[in-house]
Amino acid sequence: MAKVDDRSLEQATSVEERKGKGLKFWLIILSICVSLFLSAIELTAVSNALPTIIADLHGEEFVWIGSAYALASTAILPASGGLAEIFGRRSTMLSSLTLFAIGSAICGAARNMNMLIAARAVQGMGGGGILSLSSIIISDLVPLEERGVYNGLIGLTWGCATAIGPLLGGALAQNGLWRWLFYLNLPIAAIAALLVVTCLHLRTPTGTVREKLGRIDWIGNILVTSSAVSCVIALTWAGIRYPWSSPQVLVPFILGFLGLGFFLFYEARWAKHPIVPLSLLSNRTSLSGYLQTFFTPIITLSVVYYLPVYIQACKGHSPVKTGVDLLAVSLSLGPAVIVSGVSIAITKFYRPQLWIGWVLLTVAIGVLSTIQADTPIAQIIGLPILIGVGCGILMAATYFPVLAPLPVSENAHALAFFAFCRSFANVWGVTIGGTILQNELSRNLPAEFLSQFPGGAEIAFSVIPVIHTLPEPLKHQVQVAFANGVSKIWLVMIAIGALGLISSLFMKALPLHTEVDDKWGLEGTEDIKGAMSVQKFTIALNPTEKEISTQSQKRESRLSTARFSVVDFTAGGARFI
Incomplete structure (x- = not known):
């Protein structure tokens, strides 16, 4: 047998290293960032344009425009990891982009609320898959100890999207062009799909379609999907359409949580190809990471949805000006994600960053709770900087304790469940805030003014456009009611931040993986x-x-x-x- 000297061996190693981080690798990262930009901008742009969309379609139950997206996104996430394992990353990502584009096109063409809500559900299925697959693909290509840098690039993408989203949504809404919020997704989705097709040549599992379908955990998928849908429906209705104590809320809520519990039991006991292996929750560090992942979006979404409500109601700013006011959050979030990710890549530690993030976020929400109706706008614009920094740190760092204790072969399932926790928390963030604000407005708005508007969730969004036209002292009374209602939201978020900080104390300092799963990677x-x-x-x-x-x-x-x-x-x- 012929011998090969060390120089040849070193050359082969060098070739492999260059091939792993060459042009194709960076084009894949670009395709992921473009894909994530779709989901990120959807979060902020639509919420700022929501009052205009409701008025144009003559709708009332605005809550389902956001909830339909969150419901479908949450339901698809646990299955996305299994689909990526069976059919490959590229096929699953392309399917997600296609669903998102189809949903966007139908949203833009919607002629009534039912059509828009159904299209948002299709869009949500695609958006959930994009979020999950993006994390999975990066974990295939980059070992955990280096991933902080790439999380920084993703954070920069989110920062840009959250900065552009409110401005874009407000500008299009004010000019009667809200449909272009959805139509503009189509060329971006096409660019992302083209990059995926041409660059994302990861290895694909072998086997026939029938064999692959046989490896899908159908019972587990049905259990988790139906249970998640039941919980989301209950959260969407609670305190908005029906009281928390009503059967319409309690029955789906209880059934949903019982279903999720039985789903975990089924996965541990009977599933041959579990989509959420019990090993993901079998250690305290991963469990701590999942809890932190759940608590973070509750606070983030509350700020994204209800700080604009305060600014528009109490300061009389237009949607576009509100988007400018919120630039402090988005412009501080991106750099915080980058700094946090890079610091983890350099130090190989993740616990100090998470502790700093929770302390900053909790303190910032506490200061925000002191804002009143007559607080100067300069103070309102400056305070959210700390919120952006805290959220940015947590967004970059929470999945390190999730993945550090687990073998790299569990990346797909672990990250799919990670995305599920984050998406499920989004619904809680919107719903908790909406319920608190609704109850406070119902209790504190002047009776003669409140009688002019229908009860239920429509109060918050239907009142805002007319507040600046009210005579004094009625105008001030309404603004005080809004300020007090939003302040109560921040008080509850302080408690959520404290829970996040407490859950972070249970994680261990573990070494970060230096390898990736060999069965995945560039062809x-x-x-x-x-x-x-x-x-x-x-x-x-x-x-x-x-x-x-x-x-x-x-x-x-x-x-x-x-x-x-x-x-x-x-x-x-x-x-x-």
Whole structure:
């Protein structure tokens, strides 16, 4: 057998490293950022344009425009990891982008509320898949210890989208062009799909379609989807359409949570191909990470949805001006994500960043709760900077405690459940805030003014456009009612922040993975790895006396790093070094 010298081995290693972080790799990262931009801008742009959309379609139950998206997104997330494992990352990502584009096109063409709500559900299925697959693909290509840097790039994408979203949504809404909020998704989705098709050549699992369909946990998917839908329906109706104590809320809420509990039991006991393996929750560090992942979006979404309500109601700002006022949040969030991610990549620690993030966010929400109807606008614009920093740190760091204790082979399932927790929390953030504000407005708005508007969730959004036209002292009384209602939201968010901080105390300081799952990765790299394996095995089988004396130490170090077992044939037989 021919021998290969160390120079050839080093050249092969160099080629492999260059191939892993070459142009194709960065184009894949670009495709992920473009795809995530779709989901991020959807979060902020639509909420700012919501009053205009409701008025144009003559609708009332505005809550379902947001809830239909969240419901479908939440329901699809646990299954997305299993689909990516069975059908491959590229096919699943393309399917998600296609669903998002179809839903966007129908949203733009909607002629009534029912059509818009149905289209938002389709859009949500695609958006949920995009969020999950983006994290999974990065975990396939980048080891956990390096991932903080790439989280920074994703954070920059989110920062740009959250800065542009409110301005874009407000500008289009004020000019009667809200449908273009959805139509503009189509060219962006097309660019993302083109990048995925041309660049995302990750290895695809073998097998026929029938074999792959047989590996899907159908019962588990039905259980988690129906349970999540039941919970989301209850949360959407609670305190807005029906009282919390009503059967319409309690029955789906109880059934949903019982269903989620039975789903976890089924996955642990009977599922052959579980979509949420019990091992994901079997250690306190991962459990702490999932809890922090759940608490963070509750606070973030409350700020995104209800700080604009305060600004428009109490300061009389237009949707566009409100978007400008909120730039402090979005412009501080992106850099915070980058700094947090880079610091984790450099220090290999994640606990200090999370503790700092929770303290900052909780303190910032506490200060925000002191804002009153007559608080100067300068103070209102400045305070959310701390909120953006705290949220940015937590967005970048929460999944490190989730993944650090788990083997890399569990990345897809772990990250799909991670995205599920985050999406499920989004619904809680919107619903808790809406319920508190609704109850406070019903109790504190002047009776003669409140009688002019229908009860239920429409109060918050239908009153805002007319507040600036009210005579004094009625105008001030209404503004005080809104300010007090929003302040109560921040008080509840302080408690949520405290829960997040407490849950962060249970995580351990674990080393970050230095490897990725070998069965995934860019196509073609397996050939180089195979050649390297043959070269190493050849050197082990055919050592000369000179090589033994001059190269054995370097070879042994290199081979142990690569995790190869080298066979040493001696006169007495074979033994493993």
